[in-house]
Amino acid sequence: MNALLKHRLTWPVLALVLLLLLNQLFRSDFLSVRVQDGHLYGSLIDILRNGAPTILIALGMTLVIASRGIDLSVGAVAAIAGAVSCTYIYNSPDPSSLRTAAGGVAIAVVAGLVLGLWNGFLVSVIGIQPIIATLVLMTAGRGLAQLVTDGQIISVSNDSYQAIGAGFFLGLPISILIAAAAFGVAGLLTRRTALGTLIEAVGINPVASRLAGLSARSIIWTVYVFSGLCAAIAGLMISSNVTAADANNAGLYIEMDAILAVVIGGTSLAGGRYSLVGTLVGALIIQTLTTTVYTLGIPPEVTLVFKALVVIIVCLLQSSKARDLLRQRRRPVAKQSDVKVAV
Amino acid sequence: MNEIVPVVDMSGISIEFPGVKALDAVDLRLFQGEVHALMGENGAGKSTLIKALTGVYPIDSGTITVLGATHRFSSPAEAQAARISTVYQEVNLCPNLSVEENILLGREPRRRGGIHWKEVRRKAREVLDQLQLGHIDPGSVLSTHSIAIQQLIAIARSVQVDAKVLILDEPTSSLDADEVQQLFTVIRTLRDRGVAILFVSHFLEQVYEISDRMTVLRNGRLVGEYRTRELPRMGLISKMIGKEMDALAELERAESRRQPGRQDEAPVLQAQDLGRKGSVRDVTIALHAGEILGLAGLLGSGRTETARLLFGADRADQGHLSIDGTAQTFRSPRTAINRGIAFSSENRKEEGLIGDLSVRDNLVLAMQASKGWLRRVPRSTQDQLAEKFIRTLDIRPANKDALIRNLSGGNQQKVLLARWLITNPRLLILDEPTRGIDIGAKTQIQKLISSLAADGMSIIFISAELEEVLRLSDHIAILKDRQMVGHIPNDGVTMEDVMTIIAGTPA
Numbered sequence: 001m002n003a004l005l006k007h008r009l010t011w012p013v014l015a016l017v018l019l020l021l022l023n024q025l026f027r028s029d030f031l032s033v034r035v036q037d038g039h040l041y042g043s044l045i046d047i048l049r050n051g052a053p054t055i056l057i058a059l060g061m062t063l064v065i066a067s068r069g070i071d072l073s074v075g076a077v078a079a080i081a082g083a084v085s086c087t088y089i090y091n092s093p094d095p096s097s098l099r100t101a102a103g104g105v106a107i108a109v110v111a112g113l114v115l116g117l118w119n120g121f122l123v124s125v126i127g128i129q130p131i132i133a134t135l136v137l138m139t140a141g142r143g144l145a146q147l148v149t150d151g152q153i154i155s156v157s158n159d160s161y162q163a164i165g166a167g168f169f170l171g172l173p174i175s176i177l178i179a180a181a182a183f184g185v186a187g188l189l190t191r192r193t194a195l196g197t198l199i200e201a202v203g204i205n206p207v208a209s210r211l212a213g214l215s216a217r218s219i220i221w222t223v224y225v226f227s228g229l230c231a232a233i234a235g236l237m238i239s240s241n242v243t244a245a246d247a248n249n250a251g252l253y254i255e256m257d258a259i260l261a262v263v264i265g266g267t268s269l270a271g272g273r274y275s276l277v278g279t280l281v282g283a284l285i286i287q288t289l290t291t292t293v294y295t296l297g298i299p300p301e302v303t304l305v306f307k308a309l310v311v312i313i314v315c316l317l318q319s320s321k322a323r324d325l326l327r328q329r330r331r332p333v334a335k336q337s338d339v340k341v342a343v
Numbered sequence: 344m345n346e347i348v349p350v351v352d353m354s355g356i357s358i359e360f361p362g363v364k365a366l367d368a369v370d371l372r373l374f375q376g377e378v379h380a381l382m383g384e385n386g387a388g389k390s391t392l393i394k395a396l397t398g399v400y401p402i403d404s405g406t407i408t409v410l411g412a413t414h415r416f417s418s419p420a421e422a423q424a425a426r427i428s429t430v431y432q433e434v435n436l437c438p439n440l441s442v443e444e445n446i447l448l449g450r451e452p453r454r455r456g457g458i459h460w461k462e463v464r465r466k467a468r469e470v471l472d473q474l475q476l477g478h479i480d481p482g483s484v485l486s487t488h489s490i491a492i493q494q495l496i497a498i499a500r501s502v503q504v505d506a507k508v509l510i511l512d513e514p515t516s517s518l519d520a521d522e523v524q525q526l527f528t529v530i531r532t533l534r535d536r537g538v539a540i541l542f543v544s545h546f547l548e549q550v551y552e553i554s555d556r557m558t559v560l561r562n563g564r565l566v567g568e569y570r571t572r573e574l575p576r577m578g579l580i581s582k583m584i585g586k587e588m589d590a591l592a593e594l595e596r597a598e599s600r601r602q603p604g605r606q607d608e609a610p611v612l613q614a615q616d617l618g619r620k621g622s623v624r625d626v627t628i629a630l631h632a633g634e635i636l637g638l639a640g641l642l643g644s645g646r647t648e649t650a651r652l653l654f655g656a657d658r659a660d661q662g663h664l665s666i667d668g669t670a671q672t673f674r675s676p677r678t679a680i681n682r683g684i685a686f687s688s689e690n691r692k693e694e695g696l697i698g699d700l701s702v703r704d705n706l707v708l709a710m711q712a713s714k715g716w717l718r719r720v721p722r723s724t725q726d727q728l729a730e731k732f733i734r735t736l737d738i739r740p741a742n743k744d745a746l747i748r749n750l751s752g753g754n755q756q757k758v759l760l761a762r763w764l765i766t767n768p769r770l771l772i773l774d775e776p777t778r779g780i781d782i783g784a785k786t787q788i789q790k791l792i793s794s795l796a797a798d799g800m801s802i803i804f805i806s807a808e809l810e811e812v813l814r815l816s817d818h819i820a821i822l823k824d825r826q827m828v829g830h831i832p833n834d835g836v837t838m839e840d841v842m843t844i845i846a847g848t849p850a
């Protein structure tokens with residue numbers, strides 16, 4: 001029992017379940033999932049579908065944070081990805097064909113990889129602090145996206161393209177399937193190989209890692225490129241869902257949601273040990289919160305405050321210090337390495 | 344004479360960590376004006392007992408009385424307020440602050456709401472002078488100093504407060520003979536002022552020189568409290584290890600001369616006037632397979648810097664380096680490791696441990712790094728290696744999944760040593776490999792080093808204990824003021840010989 005209480009995932013999962021139950025209380029059909037035209041429908045499915053971009057970006061963010069970094073540019077990268085793909089499709093001679101859609105996706109993915117390379121270059125080669133390095137692209141990126149779209153909102157009508165964010169496959173939304181696949185691949189890639197452990201080693205003690213012969217540079221580079229890739233795919237989902245590229249608003253503040261998801265999932269902002277499953281739960285909490293706000297009819301002005309409150313509660317529950325205060329027991333004072341999240 | 348009331352009286356102290364009973368009903372008494380040694384093997388519970396007293400760890404049971412009042416410190420700050428001052432085993436300072444800031448951190452003299460910097464400087468100077476460390480610039484950044492100097496600065500910090508109790512957990516582990524004497528002078532002065540001092544060390548000579556009384560722990564249990572002059576060395580050792588000493592004494596004597604290295608072949612490592620601006624210069628070495636080269640020199644003479652150059656941790660900008668006769672320029676440790684070189688740093692916390700990873704992950708880290716992330720060392724191999732080295736080096740607890748930061752200092756050191764042994768290097772550079780290791784394990788590691796050399800590994804050995812260097816090495820390179828000043832074969836070289844060379848060379 002005690003072990004269960006201490007498990008890093010216990011509190012986030014509990015919070016998620018409580019949130020879902022709270023919704024059920026206000027809307028009795030909340031937890032039911034229907035089949036309609038061979039597709040699954042229901043609030044739970046909506047949460048998953050709308051949450052897919054956040055889940056993906058949080059996935060990339062987890063590895064970046066584990067390596068002691070942070071990537072603030074993900075929202076901008078998502079916007080750029082949507083902008084280049086929609087612009088490409090819009091300007092192509094055959095804007096509704098599958099081939100054009102595939103071309104748009106390919107361009108967006110390449111853009112994401114290149115932007116990730118750029119971030120990785122600034123952090124690992126030039127040695128700029130991650131928060132500053134990615135701030136560059138966070139601010140400049142939206143401008144770039146606007147240049148691509150010429151300051152317009154580019155609408156496209158391409159069924160194949162629309163399927164990414166709004167389509168169904170085997171009864172499930174395609175965006176969920178993509179996010180799930182990305183999680184699976186990332187999980188295998190980091191835990192079946194040594195990548196996960198090496199990322200953690202670099203995040204925990206970069207100096208010792210270097211002396212042990214790790215190539216911190218290539219590891220750090222890898223995580224930023226991966227984060228760029230995730231952001232680009234998320235950007236595709238977002239623009240595909242609304243069949244338009246909006247350079248100003250696509251993925252706005254999504255970096256904050258992603259960072260929160262990572263933190264709620266139990267990965268410390270100080271770097272080191274990470275949990276992909278934790279991040280998944282964290283992202284679902286964030287998305288459920290957004291939905292809850294609508295269900296409860298909370299006015300949009302208070303939405304952010306409400307979100308902040310829940311996040312603070314989850315983080316408090318997770319911090320071993322706060323938990324001990326609750327239990328009125330004295331525990332070892334936090335050493336630097338176990339100072340947990342305090343957002 | 345001081346039998347009346349102990350300054351500190353801990354009784355029945357128990358602390359349990361998940362899966363480990365670190366302390367089981369242990370008592371400790373410290374008296375005014377006495378130096379008390381806390382003795383025990385690696386992992387016996389010495390540091391844990393100290394942390395119980397200073398409020399780092401909460402105790403599960405037992406009582407702590409300081410100056411007659413029962414206390415339950417829940418933070419080091421509270422213990423400090425009760426005038427207990429501590430230097431922990433791992434230097435706990437802020438590397439990017441200056442020396443003076445570190446010494447006075449949290450107690451800076453103030454004036455008109457701001458920090459009175461002139462006064463800070465004056466107080467820092469005063470305490471440094473008192474410790475005969477006047478040569479250290481109080482304004483210099485802490486991290487620019489060697490680990491030994493940092494250790495001394497940590498001591499300066501604790502001396503600066505007007506303490507009733509001073510706790511020193513292995514303060515001498517990286518100091519050489521002279522600094523130890525400096526430190527002892529300070530300890531004696533404080534003792535005569537009536538401070539109760541708790542001292543931990545694995546060097547028996549030091550313990551016998553400085554302590555009046557000792558408490559022995561074994562496996563988290565109290566063995567007993569003794570007056571130092573009433574407990575002979577052999578008795579102490581058998582109390583610490585729980586069996587008679589013969590086996591160990593045997594080891595010590597069985598230190599037979601090995602075959603000399605393979606001089607006829609090309610040297611494994613050859614350095615010619617290697618150097619780096621601001622680091623060391625004139626490093627000239629020729630090391631053959633199976634040879635052990637000892638680096639001798641005083642604190643700050645450039646031994647660690649030499650090792651770092653040879654390993655590529657710092658880049659050389661003067662001279663030449665070749666491995667097996669091929670010229671090399673090491674840009675990073677990685678390139679050196681690929682050429683079969685390994686380097687175990689003296690600074691285990693900053694440069695060795697990956698604290699939040701398990702013993703197993705730490706053990707295979709260097710091997711994994713050289714294979715690259717794609718080819719993961721199979722889990723079964725990892726387990727085998729971990730089990731093998733936990734057994735051969737007697738790492739405790741024998742749990743490969745334990746987080747390495749939860750191991751005792753000496754056991755952490757063994758894991759780091761194993762990390763490099765696993766890679767089976769051609770040249771192994773060991774900077775203070777026996778630092779913080781108990782006497783039993785130390786002889787064992789020295790034997791290991793000899794046998795590795797006998798099997799053809801070349802070894803560069805650095806230790807603040809000159810004796811240990813002389814016993815193990817075939818050659819001795821002598822450094823002074825960051826310059827290599829001598830290189831002699833070890834045919835019966837004595838400590839005096841080395842000291843004469845150091846003293847005789849003009850800087």
Ligand SMILES: Nc1ncnc2c1ncn2[C@@H]1O[C@H](COP(=O)(O)OP(=O)(O)OP(=O)(O)O)[C@@H](O)[C@H]1O
Nearest residue numbers: 360365385386387388389390391749750751752753
């Ligand atoms: N935070 C912790 N969590 C779990 N186990 C711990 C923790 N701290 C210490 N231990 C365990 O408690 C035991 C005693 O450790 P301690 O550090 O007190 O040994 P020590 O006597 O100081 O040894 P050394 O001479 O190597 O410094 C060891 O088995 C160690 O692994």
Ligand SMILES: [Mg+2]
Nearest residue numbers: 390432751752
């Ligand atoms: Mg210790």
